[in-house]
Amino acid sequence: MSVSHGLEFRSESHDVKTYATEKKLSLETAAREVRYEFFKDCLRNKFLDKIATAHTLDDQAETVLMKLARGAGTRGLAGIYPKVSIQHSAFSTQRKQRSIIRPLLETKRRDLESYLAEIRQDWREDGSNRDLRHTRNRIRHGILPRFERHVNPAVREALAETAEISRADEEYWAAEIERILPKVWVRPRTSGGSLLKLGFADQPSAIQRRLIRAAAESLGLTLEFGHVEEVRRLSNDGENASLPEGWTVSRNKGELRFEPAGGVPTDEDYEYQLSIPGKVTVTEARVQVETLLVLSGHSSELYNPEQLVEPKFVQQALTIRNWHAGERFWPAHMKEPKKLKELLQDRHITGREKKLWPVVASGGEIVWVRGFGIRRDFQSKDTSGVLIRDFSIFEGNSRES
Numbered sequence: 001m002s003v004s005h006g007l008e009f010r011s012e013s014h015d016v017k018t019y020a021t022e023k024k025l026s027l028e029t030a031a032r033e034v035r036y037e038f039f040k041d042c043l044r045n046k047f048l049d050k051i052a053t054a055h056t057l058d059d060q061a062e063t064v065l066m067k068l069a070r071g072a073g074t075r076g077l078a079g080i081y082p083k084v085s086i087q088h089s090a091f092s093t094q095r096k097q098r099s100i101i102r103p104l105l106e107t108k109r110r111d112l113e114s115y116l117a118e119i120r121q122d123w124r125e126d127g128s129n130r131d132l133r134h135t136r137n138r139i140r141h142g143i144l145p146r147f148e149r150h151v152n153p154a155v156r157e158a159l160a161e162t163a164e165i166s167r168a169d170e171e172y173w174a175a176e177i178e179r180i181l182p183k184v185w186v187r188p189r190t191s192g193g194s195l196l197k198l199g200f201a202d203q204p205s206a207i208q209r210r211l212i213r214a215a216a217e218s219l220g221l222t223l224e225f226g227h228v229e230e231v232r233r234l235s236n237d238g239e240n241a242s243l244p245e246g247w248t249v250s251r252n253k254g255e256l257r258f259e260p261a262g263g264v265p266t267d268e269d270y271e272y273q274l275s276i277p278g279k280v281t282v283t284e285a286r287v288q289v290e291t292l293l294v295l296s297g298h299s300s301e302l303y304n305p306e307q308l309v310e311p312k313f314v315q316q317a318l319t320i321r322n323w324h325a326g327e328r329f330w331p332a333h334m335k336e337p338k339k340l341k342e343l344l345q346d347r348h349i350t351g352r353e354k355k356l357w358p359v360v361a362s363g364g365e366i367v368w369v370r371g372f373g374i375r376r377d378f379q380s381k382d383t384s385g386v387l388i389r390d391f392s393i394f395e396g397n398s399r400e401s
Contacts, residue, residue: 308385
């Protein structure tokens, strides 16, 4: 407890060198991760709303220059944010938002030191701030002073302004990508995902790059510029590209498919209840399936009568699922049933797409298969019955296939 100010004091110590070795990080990065995890723990577990750090305009300038030198887009050039919200279920419903704030980010270090000296307030200098083995210290004590002398006396202010502009740009782009991504990014219930080329390929380069990064981040991946460009090239040429942590992305018909190390899991079977009337979105197969009850005398201009099932064959609850090995189906244009495996092979439907191909079943009988329509002996004999039709998922909308 601080006697003079009546404030509680909390501290922790960690073996940062060991942490850096285990995580394969630089000492600077490791120390920052440990420090901020301590801050977050305090916000999550204590009666705190905010933690203020003493980052200055000089820290901002150093960060922007370091990011620029290592290669960064506007996200990196945004530098240090004035406020970072910390989310946690324990207080997500509380009115007060927990956050880390940087109230001195627009103040120069020398001005802060002058003020502290004026009010006779001591401060501590971390001894490692003079260690030139650290990149930030080489920028702080060598590169930035040379920039000030030989290029621009106000280089620190200029770099800080660049960060402010970049943050505003990033806020705009974040909102745009949040709006566009659901239209082109499809996630199954298990792992991986697919960028639909229709809706992605025609976007400007700036949006394509951000969509790829956002899609990868939803899978827990952080991509470098080179990885992003490899994925973009796959839109037009090539078959696959390697991503960090063993992930791959491959071009398959109308999509760019992201898959984890070891390939696609074998437990991707799905099954949904399908009511009459009703509609189900099957993200695994990138399709919507709809059923409608059609009465006699209805105009058949909006549908193909061959899509109608005789009502007596759908008395049991309908399910939409992927087909199973050994199952057979009787398409309307064939004289006899055939194995589904062979029907799909004849259409050149292969790999994961083949495994996840959707069917509608009533009880143990397959009533409908995508692309093959209603089972021949289940078709309605007149203009009434249950209509089953499907729509491909593209650009967040549906298009009948």
